[in-house]
Amino acid sequence: MGSREWVLRQxxxxxxxxxxxxxxxxxxxxxxxxxxxxxxxxxxxxTSLVISDRPEAKGLDRATALGVESxxxxxxxxxxxxxxxxxxxxxxILELLAESNIELVLLSxxxxxxxxxxxxxxxxxxxxxxxxxxxxxxxxxxxxxxxMSGVHVSGCTVHHVDAGMDTxxxxxxxxxxxxSDDDExxxxxRVKIEEHRLYPTVIDYLVKQ
Numbered sequence: 498m499g500s501r502e503w504v505l506r507q508x509x510x511x512x513x514x515x516x517x518x519x520x521x522x523x524x525x526x527x528x529x530x531x532x533x534x535x536x537x538x539x540x541x542x543x544t545s546l547v548i549s550d551r552p553e554a555k556g557l558d559r560a561t562a563l564g565v566e567s568x569x570x571x572x573x574x575x576x577x578x579x580x581x582x583x584x585x586x587x588x589x590i591l592e593l594l595a596e597s598n599i600e601l602v603l604l605s606x607x608x609x610x611x612x613x614x615x616x617x618x619x620x621x622x623x624x625x626x627x628x629x630x631x632x633x634x635x636x637x638x639x640x641x642x643x644x645m646s647g648v649h650v651s652g653c654t655v656h657h658v659d660a661g662m663d664t665x666x667x668x669x670x671x672x673x674x675x676x677s678d679d680d681e682x683x684x685x686x687r688v689k690i691e692e693h694r695l696y697p698t699v700i701d702y703l704v705k706q
Contacts, residue, residue, distance in 0.1 A: 505600065505622060508541025508704035516700075517546040517599040519607035524549075524556020526605035526626065529693035530700075531563045540697070541704040546597045548590060550609055568593060587615050603700070604658065608637065613660045621666075623658040624703075626696050628688045630654060630670055635663035640681040640688070651675050651684065653692045655699040669699040 508514035513534075518527045524547070531544045547560035547567040560567035570589050576582040594602065604625040616623060629639040631654040636642070643651045652672040657665035671691040675684060 505704060505706075507706070510539045510541070513538075513541050513543040514600050514704045515545045515598055516542055516601045516603055517548060517594055517597065518544055518560075518603045518605050520547060520549050520554055520556040520605055521551050521608040522554055522556060522606050524554065524559050524606065525689060526692055526696060527556050528559050528563065530603065530605065530697055531560070531565055533697040535563070540701050542601070542700055544603075546593065546599060548593060550586070550607070556606075566597070583612055584614075587612055591615070591618065601700075601704075603696070605696070610662065611658065616658055616660050620659060621657050624668070624700070625656055625658050625663070625665070626692055627654045627656065627663050628685065628692065630672065631656060631663055631667060640684045643675060644679060644681065644684065649675050651688060653688050653695055655696055668703070669695055671695045 505514065518530060520527050527547060534540055534543050544565050547556065547565055549557050549567070549569050550571060552569045552571055554569070557567040557569060570586060570593070572582050572586045576585060600622065602619055602623045611623070627635070627639065629635070629643060630650070630652040634642045650672050652670055654667055655669045656663070656667045659665040671694070673688050673691055
């Protein structure tokens with residue numbers, strides 16, 4: 498579970514665990530998580546900050562509409578060296594997390610791989626949801642890979658983030674059928690329904706251990 502023991506304090510309605518959600522697109526999973534938290538204050542966790550790497554991400558405005566601070570942290574375009582660009586980008590993110598007293602980072606459709614240095618600083622308090630039954634079909638094109646494989650069952654996985662690609666310890670999974678007439682869009686929509694149920698349930702468990 499990363500470089501530290503799992504010692505997250507127990508969250509409560511009075512003192513919920515402060516979460517940040519990282520997104521890159523529409524933020525449907527982020528919206529589902531925030532709405533769940535707002536409807537269930539006794540769950541013990543709340544979203545205090547939403548961060549995106551993409552200024553065009555529609556999820557930023559959706560987070561603001563739900564009363565949650567949202568910030569875009571783009572990669573610095575004026576820097577040509579990719580390693581330096583990544584380091585500056587993640588340094589700003591780390592500053593924002595510290596300023597908001599974040600205790601748990603939730604990746605939800607965040608399409609950037611975190612650097613080993615970032616993971617080392619945040620593991621095991623860095624969680625991701627992936628749209629397949631890991632360890633099968635990791636990576637950015639899970640639905641395409643599922644359909645190409647011909648399998649009849651897919652699903653979603655919540656897992657700790659480590660230095661690999663979707664290789665961290667699995668925390669929870671949900672199975673979803675794959676139909677013969679599915680395309681990537683239809684499969685994604687069916688998986689998304691279960692993602693929106695699974696992610697809050699796993700976080701509930703983690704903050705009340």
